[in-house]
Amino acid sequence: MLTKRIIACLDVDAGRVVKGTQFLDLRDAGDPAELAAAYSAAGADEIVLLDITATHQKRATLLEIVRRTAKELFIPFTVGGGVRTLHDAAAIFDAGADKISINSAAIADASLITCIAQRFGSQAVIVAIDAKRNGAKFEAWTSGGRKLSGKDAVEWAKEAENRGAGEILLTSMDRDGTGDGFDCELTRIISEAVRIPVIASGGAGGAEHFVHVFREGAADAALAASIFHFGLTSLSELKGRLFAAGIPVRFPC
Secondary structure, three states, X not given: OOOEEEEEEEEEEOOEEEEXXXXXXXXXXXXXXXXXXXXXXXXXXXXXXXXXOOOOOOOOOXXXXXXXXXXXXXXXXXXEOOOOOHHHHHHHHHOOOOEEEEOHHHHHOOHHHHHHHHHHOHHHEEEEEEEEEEOOEEEEEEOOOOEEEEEEHHXXXXXXXHHOOOEEEEEEOOOOOOOOOOOHHHHHHHHHHOOOOEEEEOOOOOHHHHHHHHHOOOOOXXXXXXXXXXXXXXXXXXXXXXXXXOOOEOOOO
């Protein structure tokens, strides 16, 4: 049985890690390179760094932060935010990332997914979907949750896979930063709609929420920020709880 991955997320704004609720009310959480190193040492399986204002501000990802963070890591490192072209992706890979995450640019031009996948491999391309409930449907949003894309989240996930995405990073905008738990219904719907791994994001408040999203949401990985940044739980404690619940996880050597 494949182990479930625990991913620590670093949302970066103006060079600092921040965290808010439902993409708003951001507060400082620390230096990205320092936090990445600490989470890697504590047992995170991967690190995701998202430059959360790059797309909205129409600028490139802050590559110096990517370089500085990559130097601290010996685990997979994903970078997202501000990736609009193959050239942008190449610059991020050159700065030390193992994978890139794309959202708004992929929705604007889905051929970008294929272009990057053909150059660097599908395993290096994650399509991020920020999804919000609208009645019985889930809609995909762009620009850091500021703009409604007009796309159904489930259909978009299927298209992203067909275009060459290697993983889906699925964030519930309704649950983001609330600590109320992952949206297991949303996660399961997407997980059952695609064959590639789905990373659940948005709402983690305790170890039990990870158990639920792996069991009920059929997630392949789960990503969190606040519970690690603000000491609500540790990675070792979380993995211990998951192991006790029968969820296969990797422990650091």
